Amino acid sequence: MHDVSPIDSPEPRVSSSDEGHVASTLTTRDGHTLAVRTFHPPVARPRAVLVIASATAVPQRYYRHFAAWMAAAGWRVLTFDYRGTGDSRPRSLRGFDASMREWGEEDLEAVVQHALAGAGGLPVQLVGHSFGGQALALAPSSSRLERAFLVGSQATPIPHWGWGARLRFLPMLYGVGPVVGAVAGYYPGWLGLSEDLPCGVMDEWTRWLRSTNYLFDHVAEARERARAVVARLRFLALTDDEYAPVAAVRDLAGFFDAERTDVQVVSPADRGVKAIGHFGFFRPSMRDVLWAEAKEFLGE
Numbered sequence: 001m002h003d004v005s006p007i008d009s010p011e012p013r014v015s016s017s018d019e020g021h022v023a024s025t026l027t028t029r030d031g032h033t034l035a036v037r038t039f040h041p042p043v044a045r046p047r048a049v050l051v052i053a054s055a056t057a058v059p060q061r062y063y064r065h066f067a068a069w070m071a072a073a074g075w076r077v078l079t080f081d082y083r084g085t086g087d088s089r090p091r092s093l094r095g096f097d098a099s100m101r102e103w104g105e106e107d108l109e110a111v112v113q114h115a116l117a118g119a120g121g122l123p124v125q126l127v128g129h130s131f132g133g134q135a136l137a138l139a140p141s142s143s144r145l146e147r148a149f150l151v152g153s154q155a156t157p158i159p160h161w162g163w164g165a166r167l168r169f170l171p172m173l174y175g176v177g178p179v180v181g182a183v184a185g186y187y188p189g190w191l192g193l194s195e196d197l198p199c200g201v202m203d204e205w206t207r208w209l210r211s212t213n214y215l216f217d218h219v220a221e222a223r224e225r226a227r228a229v230v231a232r233l234r235f236l237a238l239t240d241d242e243y244a245p246v247a248a249v250r251d252l253a254g255f256f257d258a259e260r261t262d263v264q265v266v267s268p269a270d271r272g273v274k275a276i277g278h279f280g281f282f283r284p285s286m287r288d289v290l291w292a293e294a295k296e297f298l299g300e
Contacts, residue, residue, distance in 0.1 A: 020068050026080070028110040030102070035060070035087030036080045036111065039071035047074040047299060048123045048146070049115045053108055053132030054079070055152070056100075056205065057193040058279075059086030063129070065284045066291060073295055076122075078115055082107045084198040094185030098198040100131065100205055101219060104138025112141040125298050126231075128153055130244060130278065133235070134215060137226040137255060145231040149294045151281045152241050154248035155214035155255070165242040168192070173206050216255060226255040233260055234297050236281070236290075239267040243278040266290070 021037040028034060037060060041047075050070055052063045060079035067077040081088035083106075084098040115124045123146035128136065133153025136142045161169070171177070172192040181187045187197045204218075211217040216226075233256055237249035246265055253263050268276050271289045281290055 020071075021064070021079075026110055026114055028083070028106045030106050032083045032106065033088065034080050034083065034107055034110065036078060036114075037064075037067070039064075039067045039077040039079075041071050041074045041076055043074055046076040046122060048076075048125050049119045050075045050077045050298065051108075051111055051115050051124065051126045052077065052079045053111075053126060053128040053135055054082065054085075055130035055132060055278075056201070057085065057189070057195040057197055058129065059195060061086065062279075063282055065287075066127075066282050069287060069291060070295065073299075075125075075298070078111060080107070080111050084201065085195055089196075093196055093198055096186065096198045097200055099200045100208070100215070101138060103131070103201070104135035105140075108132075108135045109139040109141055112139055112145070116141065116144055123147070125149075127151070127294065127298075129282065130154070134252060136229055136233075137215065137222040138219060140221075140225060140228075142225065143228040143230060145229070147232045147234075147298050147300075148229075149234050149236070149297055151236045152238060152244035152249070152278050153235060153252055154244035155216070155252035156209075156212065157244060157248040158209055160245040160247040160251075161242065173202075173209065177202065178206075214251070223255065227257065229256055230260065232300075233262070235261070235263045236294075237263055237265045238276045238278070238281070239265065240275055241278045264293075 021039045024036045026034045026036050052067055054060055060081045063079050067079050071077045082103040084093060084096050090096055126145050126148040128150045130152050133150030177191050181199045181202060186199055187202045189196045208215045208218060216222045235249050235253045237246040250263055253261050268274055273289060280286060
């Protein structure tokens with residue numbers, strides 16, 4: 001069991017784990033409790049502190065293999081679940097009030113502030129997956145990050161979706177999904193999501209998707225917060241990612257400082273694999289395919 005480091009105290013409630021991490025809880029500014037896991041490196045002083053911000057409806061446990069691998073390479077790594085998801089979910093989601101804006105402005109903000117407070121002068125970095133990269137434009141403390149590696153993070157994806165993707169996703173977003181959500185009081189995962197979601201999250205997401213500039217048409221502060229990000233940013237766009245087509249990744253990247261931002265486009269054939277897609281990067285099979293590139297970028 002690892003010693004509790006400054007990043008785990010005094011605010012969070014901490015419990016030990018036998019899965020290579022320390023589990024704790026963190027309270028957001030508006031009073032919600034988030035489940036957090038900290039993966040410690042086998043060195044006294046880490047290279048940096050890394051926050052992993054999840055995709056929509058993807059629990060933090062999905063990122064545990066990548067988190068443990070980065071920790072073994074010298075990073076102190078934090079993963080967390082947004083309110084209403086994973087280990088931060090209440091007993092019932094029926095009527096639970098949550099939004100994507102709160103996921104960024106409150107939840108990611110709390111975790112980044114927590115990481116900064118316990119960093120002891122180390123740089124604080126971020127790996128964002130899908131929404132986790134969008135949330136950079138929502139969390140005010142994103143301006144204090146040193147680097148960010150963003151996987152499949154996109155804006156305005158619908159205009160760039162192929163017809164196959166539209167036929168699969170749009171009925172869930174705008175057809176049966178809202179009806180089932182209104183009856184159940186939440187969006188069940190069987191609609192096409194990996195996890196159940198609060199209605200407020202899905203309702204806000206579908207409004208953003210209908211807008212020309214995605215969340216930037218709805219959150220007045222988002223453009224300014226994106227411009228305030230001084231971190232070196234790398235957006236990874238995968239050519240077989242139906243959720244985040246390359247053009248949609250470029251759309252999001254365009255809201256940040258061009259001099260600090262680059263978009264890396266990768267096809268599965270480039271890496272000698274059949275498929276990667278929206279979720280493949282964080283699978284253990286990608287350890288020797290893509291993970292080293294993220295580590296190299298963050299370690300520069």
